[in-house]
Amino acid sequence: MTGAVYAVLLLPSVSHALLSEKVVKAEGISCKLIPTPRKISTDCGIVLRFLEKDKKRLENVIVENGIDFRRIVVI
Amino acid sequence: MSEIYDARDLPCPRPVLMAKSFFDEGKNDFSILVSGSDQAENVMKFAHSRKHSAELVETDEGFRVNIGAPDPSLKQAENSVQQEEKAINWPIVMTITSCEMGVGDRVLGEVLIRALFHTLTEMDESPDTIVFYNGGVMLTVEGSPILEDLSALEKNGVELLVCGTCLGHYGLNDSLAVGSVSNMYTIAETLLRAGKLVAI
Incomplete structure (x- = not known):
């Protein structure tokens, strides 16, 4: 994955993060739960990391499943 | 003979x-x-x-x-020097005893341990050895959510010791996907030699 550009989905809670991971993986989109990167927030939190190229697809999946999210940040 | x-x-x-x-x-x-x-x-x-x-x-x-x-x-002389250097450096040993980080909500604990191992792969300082025993061995077998991170750590020189007795107890002898099967003698030696012991 050298040179891959990632983005993260910021969510309101760990439960939202777990649900997001489940529905995103079910759509065959590669993703990983990781701690919120320091440059985004110093708060302890969990975000869903994915390849930036999948951003549109992922956002659609999240919205279609009615999952509340904060924002998407390219890292 | x-x-x-x-x-x-x-x-x-x-x-x-x-x-x-x-x-x-x-x-x-x-x-x-x-x-x-x-x-x-x-x-x-x-x-x-x-x-x-x-x-x-x-x-x-x-x-x-x-x-x-x-x-x-x-x-052998080289090994001896390496061992002496290791002793001077006081190895950092981390113990993993379950699939969760901390006691409380199980789902949260599982997310936290995944986050921990991802973070370890990004840090400049790594443990020298991570010892998995009891329920912790489940993190080292096929289907574990942290296999990718464990492989990366191992590739970077982190020694992963997995309790063989524990794998056997859980019927996971044939499922080990990362690290090496170890025994209590080596595990006890590793814990006693640790300069810093990090219990998760």
């Missing part, structure tokens, strides 16, 4: 303890016959840690580890 000791019926870590008692008695030339390759490897590692030569021979009867006199060759 060196004496051959049959340890095929002995559970882990008895073959290693057998080798230790022979070394303590001053024996330098003997063979130990064990039933599994993991056990043979553990005996080999132990012999090397004591600077003895050791070779593995697969026979119809099992795995025979032929142990010889202390080897004064350069390689």
Whole structure:
């Protein structure tokens, strides 16, 4: 994955993060739960990391499943 | 002809303890016959840690580890220097005893341990050794959510020791996907040698 550009989905809670991971993986989109990167927030939190190229697809999946999210940040 | 000791019926870590008692008695030339390759490897590692030569021979009867006199060759000297450096550096040892980080909500604990291992792969400082025992061994087998991170850590030189007794208890002997099967003798040595012990 050298040179891959990632983005993260910021969510309101760990439960939202777990649900997001489940529905995103079910759509065959590669993703990983990781701690919120320091440059985004110093708060302890969990975000869903994915390849930036999948951003549109992922956002659609999240919205279609009615999952509340904060924002998407390219890292 | 060196004496051959049959340890095929002995559970882990008895073959290693057998080798230790022979070394303590001053024996330098003997063979130990064990039933599994993991056990043979553990005996080999132990012999090397004591600077003895050791070779593995697969026979119809099992795995025979032929142990010889202390080897004064350069390689042993290098190992000795490496061990001394390790001792000076005080290795960081991390213990993982369950699939969760902390006690409380189980789902949260599972997310936290995944986050922890991802973070470890991104940090400048890594543990020298991570020891997995009891429920922690489930993180090292096929289907574990942190296999990718564990492989990355291992590739970067982190030693992953997995309790063989625990794998057997959970029926996971054939499912190990990362790290090496270890025994209580090595685990206890690793914990006692630790300069910093991080219990998760």
